[in-house]
Amino acid sequence: MTKFFHLPASCSSAVLAALTITQTPFELEIVDLGNKSEAFEKANPLGKVPALLDDSGAAFEGGAINLWLAAKNPEAGLMPEFSSLEGREALKWLFFCYATIHPIWIRLFFPQRMAGEGDLAEVSALAEADLMKNYGILDEALQDHDFLAGDRMSLADLYVASTLHWEAKIDGRITRTYPRLAQLKQRVLDVPAVTKAFAGEIT
Numbered sequence: 420m421t422k423f424f425h426l427p428a429s430c431s432s433a434v435l436a437a438l439t440i441t442q443t444p445f446e447l448e449i450v451d452l453g454n455k456s457e458a459f460e461k462a463n464p465l466g467k468v469p470a471l472l473d474d475s476g477a478a479f480e481g482g483a484i485n486l487w488l489a490a491k492n493p494e495a496g497l498m499p500e501f502s503s504l505e506g507r508e509a510l511k512w513l514f515f516c517y518a519t520i521h522p523i524w525i526r527l528f529f530p531q532r533m534a535g536e537g538d539l540a541e542v543s544a545l546a547e548a549d550l551m552k553n554y555g556i557l558d559e560a561l562q563d564h565d566f567l568a569g570d571r572m573s574l575a576d577l578y579v580a581s582t583l584h585w586e587a588k589i590d591g592r593i594t595r596t597y598p599r600l601a602q603l604k605q606r607v608l609d610v611p612a613v614t615k616a617f618a619g620e621i622t
């Protein structure tokens with residue numbers, strides 16, 4: 420059976436949700452970053468969650484895993500047909516989240532990795548300002564429809580909803596500033612399979 424390496428309330432929560440929605444059987448390993456298991460080291464040489472390991476090999480990078488799960492389980496409707504306009508939008512926002520937004524959170528949570536001997540508070544302040552600018556772009560994208568790529572939830576919405584949990588670090592400033600994002604988060608959390616997957620870890 421596929422082993423899924425996870426840290427509750429981290430970026431691997433979006434993969435947990437996709438595994439649950441697609442009813443993919445998996446065995447859960449909660450990772451201890453301070454004491455990494457041999458299987459986890461094998462699953463991801465970077466030592467980061469999410470990762471999968473099965474008899475065929477290993478997979479890491481949450482966006483890639485989720486796109487693969489979506490393609491393998493089209494009936495789950497996690498992504499629109501890529502060649503459609505909705506598909507282009509969903510891919511655009513998904514890549515925006517993984518490539519642009521997630522690295523900014525890393526700067527906020529681990530400023531020492533960026534600052535070295537420098538000013539941690541300055542790195543954190545710049546990261547927070549960058550987050551506000553980029554979530555503002557997502558907020559604008561929700562002006563005319565309920566989800567980022569139209570009227571149906573896609574992997575991009577799932578990812579945004581799980582990242583918004585981290586805004587506790589900045590006193591909930593994102594959803595206080597951008598109510599459309601608060602609504603999006605609630606819409607995603609209300610999808611029954613998402614509610615089940617996130618139970619107790621994303622609120």
Ligand SMILES: N[C@@H](CCC(=O)N[C@@H](CS)C(=O)NCC(=O)O)C(=O)O
Binds near residue numbers: 429466467469521
């Ligand atoms: N690009 C990777 C990033 C993975 C990542 O940064 N995971 C974090 C949790 S959100 C982690 O495991 N951090 C541990 C560390 O950096 O030591 C992905 O999207 O899967």
